[in-house]
Every structure is written in C-alpha cells, then in structure tokens.
Amino acid sequence: MAESxxxxxxxxxxxxxxxxxxxxxxxxxxxxFVWEHYIDTARVAIEALRxxxxxxxxxxxxxxxxxxxxxxxxxxxxxxxxxxAALNEEATG
Numbered sequence: 001m002a003e004s005x006x007x008x009x010x011x012x013x014x015x016x017x018x019x020x021x022x023x024x025x026x027x028x029x030x031x032x033f034v035w036e037h038y039i040d041t042a043r044v045a046i047e048a049l050r051x052x053x054x055x056x057x058x059x060x061x062x063x064x065x066x067x068x069x070x071x072x073x074x075x076x077x078x079x080x081x082x083x084x085a086a087l088n089e090e091a092t093g
Contacts, residue, residue: 059085
C-alpha cells in the first residue's frame with residue numbers, strides 16, 4: 001500500500017529529528033513504528049499549507065506552459081512550484 005502524505009511527512013519529520021522511522025517503538029503500546037509518533041505533527045504541518053502565501057500563489061500562477069497554457073503534460077508542476085516557493089520564502093523574506 002502506498003504511503004499517504006501524512007505518513008510521508010511524519011516519516012520525514014521523524015528522520016529529521018534523528019530517529020529511524022521504521023524502528024519498532026518500545027515506548028508506546030498503540031504505536032508500532034517510531035514515525036507514527038509524528039502523525040499529529042505531520043497533520044499540523046500539512047494543515048499550515050492549506051492557505052498559500054502570496055509568493056506561493058504567484059509561483060503557481062507563473063508556472064504555465066507555452067503561450068500561457070497550463071502544462072497539460074504534468075499537472076503537478078504548479079503544486080511543486082508552490083511548495084518550492086514556500087520552502088524558499090524564509091530565505092527571500
């Protein structure tokens with residue numbers, strides 16, 4: 001089964017915190033793996049992306065195909081551009 005976005009983000013946070021995501025957890029009976037301790041944090045992080053910033057909106061709008069047509073070959077490009085803008089926003093002010 002493919003991992004959900006919540007799981008993907010939880011695993012990334014877990015690894016960033018220096019823990020092994022797939023390690024079995026000895027300290028919580030309802031959690032099987034360490035990454036599962038980060039589910040709530042992952043949900044909060046994803047929720048924060050619900051309302052895009054001005055820079056994110058501009059990145060999504062600017063990422064069109066030829067002659068202003070939306071790129072029909074890869075519809076995820078505006079989304080990826082918006083996430084990239086969010087990640088670079090702190091550095092650009």
